[in-house]
Amino acid sequence: MLERELKFYVPPHKRAALERRLRKNGATDLLLHACYFDTPEHELAKRKIALRVRKEGELWVQTIKTPGPDELSRIEINHPRPGPTLDLGLYKGTLVEDMLAGLEHPLTLLYETQVHRLVFKMDCDDNEVELAYDQGVIKSGALELPLCELELELVRGEVASLFKLAAQWLRKYGLILDLRSKAERGDALARIATPTGSTNPAAQAAPWPQLFKPRRAGPIVLTSDLSMQQAYQRCATDCMNQIIRNTTLLATTENVEAMGSPHVEYVHQIRVGIRRIRSCWRFFGKWLVLNESQLGKELRNYFSKFGQIRDSDIIHLTIAPRLAAAGMPDSTLPPRADADSTSALAASPQFQSVLLTLLQHLTDAKLALRKPEKTEIKLGKALTKRLNKRIHALGEKGAHFSQFPIEEQHRLRKQVKGLRYSMEFSGTLLAERRLARLREALTTLQHTLGDLNDLYIADDFYQSLIATQPQAHFAVGWLRAMQEQKKAEAQADFIRLRNVGHLKKA
Structure with a gap:
């Protein structure tokens, strides 16, 4: 049964x-x-x-x-x-x-x-x-x-x-x-x-x-005999698991207290899962009618709320120690979001209702092709073609990265993340050697852009402190210098991505 x-x-x-x-x-x-x-x-x-x-x-x-x-x-x-x-x-x-x-x-x-x-x-x-x-x-x-x-x-x-x-x-x-x-x-x-009956104290x-380890993105196995609908379900289901399972662990406060785990990694993995499923919708939305717009809007709202917690963690755990090492005078930072309030956000009926809707969306969906094809879509060929088009566009535009305003740089960073996730969705259908080279180039680029984004977040934060803590001028000056360095690194990484070449179907 x-x-x-x-x-x-x-x-x-x-x-x-x-x-x-x-x-x-x-x-x-x-x-x-x-x-x-x-x-x-x-x-x-x-x-x-x-x-x-x-x-x-x-x-x-x-x-x-x-x-x-x-x-x-x-x-x-x-x-x-x-x-x-x-x-x-x-x-x-x-x-x-x-x-x-x-x-x-x-x-x-x-x-x-x-x-x-x-x-x-x-x-x-x-x-x-x-x-x-x-x-x-x-x-x-x-x-x-x-x-x-x-x-x-x-x-x-x-x-x-x-x-x-x-x-x-x-x-x-x-x-x-x-x-x-x-x-x-x-x-x-x-x-x-x-x-x-063991008497070993360590045991x-x-x-x-x-x-209660955080749930990371799982391995996704696509095979050439799958339909586009089946491929989407496998990818979206793994993204959903990453979001819901980390939320469960974060929301059950007595478990967090019992094991002494920080909330930082759960929050990070929830946000990664939301990014991945939104990338999944954009990637497969070329072929499938997904009807995810309202659900996507609600997830973006909570992505932003968890993002505020994540930004606070970045300031306290990453940027502030680097500034102190660079010689910044002592300053007073507002407290980080505590574990109880973070757990309360994860456990809120509003967010839990969104997650229940997400589960229903993936288990009760009737997926239709956007343009019914006269011949069956060849999965590997279709996904590879779409990925290569995005690789080419990103490489060409990113070669001028340092000239763009911050808003455009941020948009390119999100596109890089989306490309990386879409490549991982399709990985088992791609030629391994080409995939490995592009994955390495994308990973390096993504890390550089992530560091740059952290610097921008910290810049806004320390500028807000200048009126009450003049020593924040030191932080802003250091952050601006680091931004210039990271922008140059990012542009070089984009050029490297453009020169790596394109993917091939396995």
Whole structure:
């Protein structure tokens, strides 16, 4: 069967109210104890497969889940069992048998979940949705990870009704969208867990930074047999994952406090994800009708809000230390945005609603070609041609970079980022040697332009301090000198890009 569900983290201050609402609606209690199996090398997890035996009340059920057609869906196969043992013979003659037969190592118990669930079903516009509120722990070895989440699963009807109901509960209870399954978190915990009863103090120290690492852009594999729609979905889905997963980690404040991670990298990766998906829309918008204008406007708004936090981080963590090293007299800087306010922005119902809309946009979209072709579009050829056109235009214009006003330089910087991201989307369809040379040239250029942009941001900031702190004149003078140096470097980098050549299809 195809399981379609949305999952949300429930913030601590909303848990009592949520439980009261569910009990008032007649929710029933259910105790769940699940044992998850994989090889010590995590072969199933690497294929995004989860295999468990779970006690549901007094019954045991063996379940295997495999990836579905989108981020909302999983293929789920259930079998009743007499106890907590696996029976792989249940999959004889199925595709699952072939998947399990290819494992190189034996299956073993890697982690468990113990959950108290409140569950009830409700009608929503002639559709049926099951709500399950889970509180409990994920355990592996000596480590435990608390969980508190609300799952909304479509039992019957249209996906749109699931998102409609989810939006209502999100706003009322401050829910935080979470794409991570219990299996994903359990597998991550199992990778760093120590054996139960270990007395090694270093092993007992909670390694939370490893468990909650920021989610960077993932590898995207496009093949020549994909349609333009399928290629877009793969690229956009990875961008969406980068945005939502980092937002989840930033928004769950007790996790941030528990592991002591700074918010800086989460904010940075959220903004990179937003840039990437906007680049994805512009890149594939040549061929597809994407209807993303309103969603793009809302994402730009939050890109700007997180950008203000990022700019403050740049001043405090990058520019101010460099100025001090250059001999600037002491000055007083306004405080950086604290972790609580940054987390509050990520957790806000307004931003979470935008992210829910983004997920719906990518899982429920009916993508149409902008100009229906008489012959099938050859993916590799089409993407390569579009990339080369942009490379040529940027190389020609950027050769005069230092002559442009700041606004035009900024526009070129955004185009460089867009080109870099679009090249990474298309990378598996491109000849590797050409791609490597252009990637190196673009990376160097992007870093130079990023440094220049930081100098411009700092220039505006320190100019605003001059009236009250005359020593800021030192900063502005130093920043202006560095800007001239970086502009010359950027122009040379653009010329180098122009001379590298063009991409070729693999």
